[in-house]
Amino acid sequence: MSKIVKKKLTELGYNFVPEAYLQDQDEYVYRNRQFFADHTFRRLTDSEINCLVRQDNVASNWQDIWVTDHFLPEQIKNNRFYGMVRIGDMQEVYLEFRDLKLPCGIYNSTVISCDFGSTVAVHNVRYMSHFVVGSEVMLANINEMETSSSAKFGNGMLKRGDVEERRIRLELCNENGGRSVLPFDGMQAGDVFLWSRYRDDHVLQTRFQEMAEAHFCVEHGHYSEIGDRSVIKNTHTIKDVKIGTDAYIKGVNKLKNLTINSSSESFTQIGEGCELVNGIIGYGCRIFYGVKAVRFILSSNSQLKYGARLINSFLGDNSTISCCEVLNSLIFPAHEQHHNNSFLCASVVKGQSNMAAGATVGSNHNSRAADGEIVAGRGFWPGLCVSLKHNSRFAAYTLIVKGDFLHELDIKFPFCLVSNEVDTNRLVILPGYWFLYNMYALMRNTSKFQARDKRKFKNQYIEYDVLAPDTINEMFEAMREIEVAVGKTFSGEGVTPETWSANGRLHLLGEESLLGQPILLDNVEYSKRKVVLAKPREAYLVYRRMIRYYAALELIHALEASASSVDFWTDIAEIGGQREPFENIGGQLVPRQKLDNLLDQVRVGGVPSWHDMHAYYHEWSRAYPRDRFVHAVHALAEISGTSIGEWDDTFLQTLLTDALETKRWICAEIESARSKDYQNTFKQMLYDSYAEMEEVVGKLADNDFINKEKAALLDFERTVERLSHKL
Incomplete structure (x- = not known):
């Protein structure tokens, strides 16, 4: 049954913070820190109180209504005030949005x-409790606005006296909750991934939680906030x-336990029929038309629309989900x-991805337990009506043809292109498909995603190339x-993978035909059917x-930036080591050695x-162009089969050509x-x-992208000619 408690009316608005949590300070300590008023407040005069009473206003204690010298009692009508209320400067104006x-x-x-900043317009708010409202805010026709003394605003924290069961966790990447994290305002995709x-x-896991809890204040008494110039109706x-x-914010059903980031440069909008609970919303987001989101983080400049459902999930910057359902x-x-x-x-989907209509990535019928995991690299694209099974892993820019993939x-x-060959019951893999057959869509990706990156503060280098x-x-x-698949086909069993690779390389780079028998792949699908490698030489x-x-x-790029070819070759000669593995953490690429070094610092309490941690992301972003250049140098040495020390102007001239x-x-x-x-x-x-x-x-x-590529080709031709003379 419902537990309804009766208390004296004179106590309404007071004792917001339970006495056990006051810590030898009054209940307004955090409220006063939140309300940044740049003017002096005073109590009401007797004439002002009389005017307010004539205009059907009631207060439990008029001595706790505080105003400034720019107070207009004529603009306060038919209200009920309880507890301490502060009202900022007023003007004889109306606000229009x-x-x-x-x-x-x-x-x-x-x-x-509640506290109000200057020049606010508050109309028909039936119940408003413990809010700090900024200046020039418009509130109209709101049923209920309330705050609890233990409000957490979507963060995965515990207030003093809370039990662990009350903590909000995001159960990501796996339905069983074994990879859950604590959400916090400012959390980035890289944080969640690591x-x-x-x-x-x-x-490391203990340190990650300690690092998150360092962001939080465990004390009770923080009020809800509405920033300057916000409109809620x-x-x-x-x-x-x-x-x-x-x-x-307009026409919303429910907003509960949320941080909604917004600014004049990157403002957030939330529209009709939405219900958002236990979440953090980034700057410049758009959420409209019946969206349901629970236990979530929506990063900056992203959109949820048309009945989208986002549950126990993190959605990165510059993303859109409409109509669909995303869980864990x-x-x-x-x-x-x-x-x-x-x-x-x-799933973990590493960005620049697209889910086609009818695609189903994960559901409980896939196994006898909760869904496992799918990890997909950048550019992941399950096509129309694709159904995938956990656990699975996909390289970058994998395109999957319509069909049910049961294993x-x-x-x-x-x-690559992944397809079911239904008549022969074979899985077919075509590597390099995008280069061979759809260059237009592939190369358009880079400029498309760069144009969609609306972040006002691009503190992290997100790789779109x-x-x-x-x-x-x-x-x-x-x-x-x-190489191994081709070498195994033509060499037979009984030799080492290294021999298969060497023999396969000879066949792939030679002139003899690879036709005649299918090239089969191992360890691609967890089934007994054949997996065929299509067009191996072309790929x-x-x-x-x-x-x-x-x-x-x-x-x-490096040669253009060098004062002379001598400086360029000096720089090249100083590059040692070998091609490094890189990790994609939240869309940012970082050499794995740098990441491992940072994690070592985390383990010993150095972060x-x-x-x-984000300061290291920023440092990596600044260093990334150099890291990418060094990686390219090693990649070229490996693919050309020549050491860096053997390179000269002739080598570079051939590379330019x-x-x-x-x-x-x-x-x-492309064309x-x-x-x-x-x-x-x-x-x-x-x-x-x-x-x-x-x-x-x-x-x-008139195709804009094609015309830009043609113009870029002309520029590239001039660049190559200019650099050829520089050598």
Whole structure:
């Protein structure tokens, strides 16, 4: 049964903090820190009290109503005041936001122990308890606004006296909760990724939790906040919220236990029918039309729309989910997921990803227990009506063709196409598919994601280029897999993998045909059916070509920046070591050695908080161009089979020539891939003429991306010519 307690009316608005938690200080200590008033407050005069009473205002104690010398009692009508209330400067003005126009003042509201900044407009707030409201805020038609003394505002903290069961955790990456983390305001995808890994390292896990708890104040008495110039209207319930400046909230069903970051440069909007509980929302977010989110973090400049469900999940910057359901997932920046029946569960998706209509990644029928895990590299794209099984792993830019994949998969080939060959019951892997058949879509990714990056404070270098240390390293691994598969096919059993690899390399780089028998792959699918490697030579050669092209671009940038070729070669000669593995932490690429060194510091207490951890992210971002350049140099040495010490001007001249040829090929493939849509007679059949089709879909000659690539090719040709003279 409900437990309803009766207390004296004169106590309403007081004793917000239980006496046991006051710690020898009054209950207003944190409230006073939150309310940054730049003017002096005074008590009401007798004439002001009489005016307020005539205007149907009631107070439990008029001596606890505090105002400034710019107080206009005529703008306070039909209200109930309880506890201490402070009202900032007032003016004879109205506030206007879009079509909403409200006279300043407080009207038809019940206010319990709240603070108001200057020139606010509060209308028809039926119940408002323990809020600090900024200046020029508009509140209209709100049913309930309340705050508990133990409010946590979406953070995974415990207040003094709380039990562990009350702590909010995000149960990410795995449905059983074994990778859960404590959310906190300012948490980044890299934080979540690192914390959700290394679960057998108990020292590191303990330090991660201590670093999170360093952000929190365990004392009771913090009020909910509404920042300057925020507008809230036609909303039902708001409880335990911290809202930044310039936010716009309308028609919301429920906001509870939230931090909503917003600023004048990057304001957040929340719209009709939304219910958001136990979460943290980044700057510049848009949440509209029936969204349900529980135990979540939504990073900056991301969107939830049209009934999206985000539960026990982290969604990275510059992402959009509409209509779909996402559970127990960690998603890096620049994720796109639309259409009503897309479903993503218990996964780590490393950004720049797209979930097609009907795709199902995880559901309980996949095993006899809760869903396990799926880890997918950048550019992950499960196609229409794809169904995948846990546990599975996918290399960067894996495209999966429509179909039910009934077994666990380990796809090590970046830029590949994965498909079921239903009539023969075989799995077919086509490595390098994007380079070979859809260059337009692939190369458009880089500029597309850069244009969508609306972060005002780009403190972290998010890698959007399809050719980067992570994808290059995966290409090297994929080439090794192709060599072994080809060598095993033509050499037979009974030899070592090293011999298979060497023999496979000879076949792949030779002239003899690889046709005649299928090239089969091992350890790709957890089943007894065959896994076929399609077009091994074409894939192998395009991997080699793109690795050289990646390295050439880096060396060209370095040569351009060098005062002379002597300085350039001196720099190259000083590079030692070998090609390093890189880790993708939240969209940022970092050499694994740097990450391991930082984790060692964390273990011994050298990193006090996650904010201090972010300083290392920023340092890595500044160092990344150099790290990428060094990686490219080692990649070139490895793919060319020559040591760095053997390089000279002739070597570099050949590299420039090859890079220009590859750039021309890429540009031609981009236009060719897009032109297929104009040459397809089935696509033309719905138009009366070719001219009508161009009017509807636009002319190929006017394609902005293709024209930019052609212009970039001309610039590249001039650059190569200029650098050739520099050598």
